[in-house]
Amino acid sequence: MSEVNIKVEIAGSIFPLKVNAEDEQNIKEAVDLINNKIVEFEKNYAIKDKKDVLGMVMLQLVSQLYKQANNAEKELSHLKLLFADVEEMLKEHQQNINTIEEE
Template sequence: MEKLKINIVIAGRTYPLSVSNTKEEEGMRKAATAINNLISMYEQNYAVSDKQDVLAMSALQFASKLEILSLDKSDTKKEELEKLNELTNLVSNHLE
């Protein structure tokens, strides 16, 4: 399968990338838009003079959201397993 070549602009810099399909391209473009929106928000609301600081703050925000989602999934899985165990015990006790 041939890779698609695209250009993504983040913080005013262009990055040439290769993607496998249009879905991956759409994901990359949406991610770049989200990053650029967050950069603009930080620049407007905080006294930030260096692009590297804004990029670091943006990276931290995205990474922390990902980690929080991962923790939430882990907690949900534990709750689901506990409920399944409770149901299994109820059924087992009823069948005895």
Template sequence: MDKLKINIVIAGRTYPLSVNNTKEEEGMRKAATAINKLISMYEQNYAVSDKQDVLAMCALQFASKLEISTIEKGSENTETINKLRELTNLVDTHLK
């Protein structure tokens, strides 16, 4: 399957990319839109003179959301496993 060639604009710069399918293209375009919105928000609300600073702030926000999500999922998994163990112990106790 041939790769699709697309252009993505982030912070006023165009980046040519190759994607595998339309789903990946949609994801890239949505991500670029989210980045550009966040850039605008930072530029409007903070006295930031350098695009690199704004992009670093965007990268930090997106990366921290991902890490927080990972931590929360790990915590949920641990809680689920502990509850399953408790239920298993209760069933074992009642079956004996």
């Protein structure tokens, strides 16, 4: 894994980062998302303190992340149940085939 040095700007502050090359695009997209949310909050809620805006952005993004993670976990649990059902049906089918072959 090769690392690259990049500089990102969030809320007017520059942050130098050393990241894996394959993560660079994801980080830049995350920075764009954060900065767009900052602009949205400043425009819609007239919040002037950058710390308050960053806190609100963080709260919104993390709550969205938790919601997506919970939904993914529920879907995964549902898929596990479906696969268990399919596996059980395949076992029963194999037992039926074995029974027919024995006759």
